[in-house]
Amino acid sequence: MTLLLDLILGLAVVGVAVWTLAVRENFPAVIGFVAYGLLLALVWVRLGAVDVALTEAALGAGATGVILLFAVVRLRGGRAEIDAATPGPRQRLAAGILCGVVGLALAVAVLSLPDPAPSQAAAVARHLPELGVANPITGVLMAYRGLDTLLEAVVLVFAVLAIWSMAPDRRWGAVPGPVFPVQSNGPLSLLARLLPPIGIVVGIYIAWVGADAPGGKFQGGTILAAMGILAWVAGLWRLPPVASRGLRWAVVAGPLAFIGVGLLGFVFADGFLSYPPAIAKPLILLIEAAMTLSVAAALVLMVAGPPEGRRA
């Protein structure tokens, strides 16, 4: 019974993926992508990787889907430019072959692992109490693979910079993205007033609970960003101009806190990104809190796009 369900779920994921790649129009492709993310989240739960399922649900299906949707709208009417930038059949074939080879190599590597597979899991579980963090995923991400997580955090800042660099000179310093009229009635107005109070609590909860259970800064930050975008598209919240100092600090707060704590490790512990055991948990929570803010700010700015309004 379970095997049959797993098989159906697996086939559905692969089927939706193939369909999403094959479909010609943009809007249906984004719907396919969101459906694919949803199904993938279910697959991760089925595999017992609830942390990954949360990330896929929030970032894969939610945030990326909405960023793609906004991209689809922006691409309308740019037929000639899109055609000029679309890779030719040979380039696409080459990319397809490369993806196939990488996928095959990964599959072979996974299938030829010795049984039991080599793992650091036991060592991590043994040292986890020293960090004061009960969720092993957060422990690994913040302590044992801290550098990887730091680089992920910095990438967000670069993504925002890359999008802002698309701004024409005369728009520089203006409000990012379109300005939406205030919705005073209708479903959007209702939803934008009802959902954010709940969503903000849930977002902070998901970020906070990450220390001890599935959750964390990226998932929590995504929910906060979604609530901000909802208020923005309903005209209830105006994005600050890109020249705003507060906005810029919000984007870099997380990476700065991360780097700052990392550098303190040279003085108070064994080196870069090493935490003194006595205050490991407060430091990790500090980074997580600052990162939640930065992830939320960066995602809102990625959806909004480059400054295009009147200069503030």
Add this chain to the structure above:
Amino acid sequence: MAEALLLAAGLILLAALAGLYRALRGPAAADRMMAAQLLCSGGIGALLLVAAATGMAGVVDVALVLALLGAFASVAFVLAARGLSGR
């Protein structure tokens, strides 16, 4: 009891997957949106049943995130379908 809950989760998932046809084939954008929302709702139901059946930590939170972002995504779909700027 746990097996009955898992069976129910499977059935909900199958029903939602049947709606996938409309998400992919349309024909109208509204059909696709509604089918994607059905898949989201079905996913939430299945996850809550799995959480009750297995007691796995955090599965209820995944359902919670899906519920919030599903409502949010429907707004984004509608905005995108009629072109931004809320005109």
